Amino acid sequence: MPQTTPVSDWARDFDVLDPRYVNDPFTIWDDLRSSCPIAHTDRRKSSWLPTRYEDVTTIAHDIEHFSSLKVAVIPGDEDGDPNENFDGPNLEYGLPPISSDPPLHTWTRRLLLPWFSHRRVDTYVPLTRGLCRGLLDGFADTGHADAAAGYAQQIPVRVIAHILGVSTDMSDTFTLWVRDILEFADDAERRQRGAEGLLNYFLEQLEFRRHNPGEDLISQLLQEEVEGEPIDDGIILGIAALVLIAGVDTTWSAIGSSLWHLATHPEDQKRLAAEPELMPLAVEELLRAYSPVTMARVVTEDVEFSGCPMKEGDKVLMNFPAANRDPEAFDHPEVVQLDRSHNRHVAFGSGIHRCAGSNLARMELQVALEEWLHRIPSFSLEQGKEIAWAGGQVRGPRVLPVVF
Amino acid sequence: MRIRVDPDKCQGHARCYGLSPELFDVDDYGQASVIVDEVPEELEDKARLAVANCPEYAIEILSE
Numbered sequence: 001m002p003q004t005t006p007v008s009d010w011a012r013d014f015d016v017l018d019p020r021y022v023n024d025p026f027t028i029w030d031d032l033r034s035s036c037p038i039a040h041t042d043r044r045k046s047s048w049l050p051t052r053y054e055d056v057t058t059i060a061h062d063i064e065h066f067s068s069l070k071v072a073v074i075p076g077d078e079d080g081d082p083n084e085n086f087d088g089p090n091l092e093y094g095l096p097p098i099s100s101d102p103p104l105h106t107w108t109r110r111l112l113l114p115w116f117s118h119r120r121v122d123t124y125v126p127l128t129r130g131l132c133r134g135l136l137d138g139f140a141d142t143g144h145a146d147a148a149a150g151y152a153q154q155i156p157v158r159v160i161a162h163i164l165g166v167s168t169d170m171s172d173t174f175t176l177w178v179r180d181i182l183e184f185a186d187d188a189e190r191r192q193r194g195a196e197g198l199l200n201y202f203l204e205q206l207e208f209r210r211h212n213p214g215e216d217l218i219s220q221l222l223q224e225e226v227e228g229e230p231i232d233d234g235i236i237l238g239i240a241a242l243v244l245i246a247g248v249d250t251t252w253s254a255i256g257s258s259l260w261h262l263a264t265h266p267e268d269q270k271r272l273a274a275e276p277e278l279m280p281l282a283v284e285e286l287l288r289a290y291s292p293v294t295m296a297r298v299v300t301e302d303v304e305f306s307g308c309p310m311k312e313g314d315k316v317l318m319n320f321p322a323a324n325r326d327p328e329a330f331d332h333p334e335v336v337q338l339d340r341s342h343n344r345h346v347a348f349g350s351g352i353h354r355c356a357g358s359n360l361a362r363m364e365l366q367v368a369l370e371e372w373l374h375r376i377p378s379f380s381l382e383q384g385k386e387i388a389w390a391g392g393q394v395r396g397p398r399v400l401p402v403v404f
Numbered sequence: 405m406r407i408r409v410d411p412d413k414c415q416g417h418a419r420c421y422g423l424s425p426e427l428f429d430v431d432d433y434g435q436a437s438v439i440v441d442e443v444p445e446e447l448e449d450k451a452r453l454a455v456a457n458c459p460e461y462a463i464e465i466l467s468e
Binding site: 057110113114117118119120280281284341342343344345346348350351352354358359362 | 418419433453
């Protein structure tokens, strides 16, 4: 993976892949918020990094000046031809609805939302619980585990595979591709390996399901009509790829960060075990404090925003994680209060691009924590073992050795 | 107490349903709505909880 030059001026030359930012972005955001609340960099591409809740949510709602056509935090080759290395349907729409503006956004999002409604998500609970228990069966008696790679990482990918109607045998490969695309986006070879693998796999699945339709999302999209016309294959491919890319790293990171918090805060372990009714509020608080996802927007025309001269084509990194740590919006944001009752967090974004899978993510996080705490009520970090964090578009632990 | 969800502001975060399912529902497309005419007195705190957790400021208390 390419090395980044260490950052010395976070306000004018930030880098979200700097190891300090990956390991502890919180103090950097605090410093910026009080000195230069919207930072800038020319690394990779001219980009802005807001850190205040009000700025982040205002930009999220201003879809006229801030388009979602390019949402990658690590831009890679996003200005190139998406079909250059892919001999298949037209990929010019990217991954709708996340990488689109209205009107494409509106109708593609409407196709996707029912798959993640709270009623539908309730039907995935037994599967998720069973997955968690099966994983715990494998290590709960051994006294130690990698809570990230051995547990958190294994759960969402299998639920998503079920929704897409594809084999869970592919889970490890899916995880590899998604990490190539998101976590290793700065490495052109890995990024391309992930994108090609994933697109060619889903292209095969599309052709198979066209003739062998099932009850899954891809089959349903192939049969759906919008205004009397079938949906373009490139759009179906984009939606399927989106569900996988957005549904794996993100939730796995939230589960891993939450377990890291509990491993380092025994008082919160005890409290959750003693007061299980706190779980819905606690899940929201953990999502606030350790929001995994930063998305990007692209500036559509030169605009001055909050004193910053943003140019057409600049990126804005939608720093939802920093917004959720803004003392103007949250009382003592640095403290995790499991029963925080005033919590308008934007871990799932804000405005029309609110994460379409938020009900699923919330359910998976809650079930994963409930099952872990039921089986392993007391645990801590394994002394002498390194923890590895990943960052950029999605922040969370990749290696998290714990003992119990 | 009477409460309302502003359909133009609601983006389907479903925080209201998650915390106070006795008072709210969210449809398959992410639109939240209030399912009671009048909030029972014992649920007024839950209504206030929903207001204080909506990221879109979409829930209003109409009368107390």
